[in-house]
Amino acid sequence: MNEFTFKNAINITALHAKFDDFMYKTHAHQEYAIGVTLNGIQAYNLKNDFILNHSNGVMFFNPEQNHDGMAYNNQTLEYVMLYIKPEQLLEATNLKDLYQFDKPNVYDETIKHNILRLTSAIFNEEPDDVCYGLFITLVDSLQVDNSHLFTQIDDKKLILAQEMIKKQLADKLNIDNIAHYLEMSKYQFIRFFKRQTGITPYQYYINYKVEMAKHIIETYKDVYWAITECGFVDLTHLNKCFKYRYGVTAYQYMSQFK
Template structure:
């Protein structure tokens, strides 16, 4: 049985999940994500590398890192918790101003594991925000400067410009002809170059960005149909289909979990 429970507090979203056959479509988050595999095996690709997280392992994801995910064993379900922490909040907590990157993707650290579980439980049970802030500090205090690198993903100017152009089209359909024309490329050249630099096609990037912003808009307005209109989804079925592939639940169920 698949189970996804989301809760949000102090700018942190917690996910408690149990999956057997469900597989996440390749996507990225704008937040830092820290998680613990509680049972089973988490199998996923991250920026082109195949990884497995076993019980009690801590998973660390940087903002905009492409990944998918599924249970890595047919014999047992995968249970895990994740914390999605907004970059501004995370950087403030660790005392950095510029975006940093985790040096490792999977670590075994008993204290860090327990600190992540403690904050996840506190958010899931909607306890005091002051306690949440203190528990976040407990988490970041596990890291030292050697656990981060400033050598963040470098992109070509062409890809940066293309991303900016795609961002402007999130409430519409992706116009490959117009973007490639402005970049003095054929649309097929553009697709190849973009995928070689990012690991996804322009359409996959466009759809992932659309879902990230639609999720934020949904959290703000609590209005599914306004979100559908704002971000140009055809209808509720179309929105839910894409939303569930990335977040495991329909937009309506996600919205209910926020209350």
């Protein structure tokens, strides 16, 4: 039983692997490799050390770091891994030089959760803006960046960003354009927005779309007009977003006004 599944989104490659009798030969990646052992024990040689990563353990491999890999004692091993380009990690932080993880593995519930959440989003083909927000959350939990570019609330930039998001109500959210206008990188903007509001730009965008749809439903009793005006794909899409926030679907909500 040797299963290897790859998926790519936002230039990050996610791997889900499950095997018992397979062994990686010594190799190195150009990217950072960050993963979680789901079941079994992962064994590998790294810098003359023999390392065991148990279930729920987080693994770190730096670029160009030679290692092998195998299932310990031929037990079934299952794990996920994210391959992140060095320049992408640098852009997501305020660091100028490559960061080197000094511990090959840790047991940290927050980091583990953030790796699994981003991996799930990539495999489930969630929107890129969702994946970008989850990537920032993961990077922040790694604590590779101890200097924060934004230390005080910048009301003018935040208000401008919110207004630009609202203008994209019926369109696909374009974070790159907003970030460029505010003279930030995409990752700086996502981090800035989340620090000021507690949510990512994409979450704010979806919340606003749902609020506007709710207003249309209350005013005109027309759920399909809400779908068109607020840029939802279809009724299923609107219902899913609506129920997540209000506990009922948009259609169920509309029926209360008839």
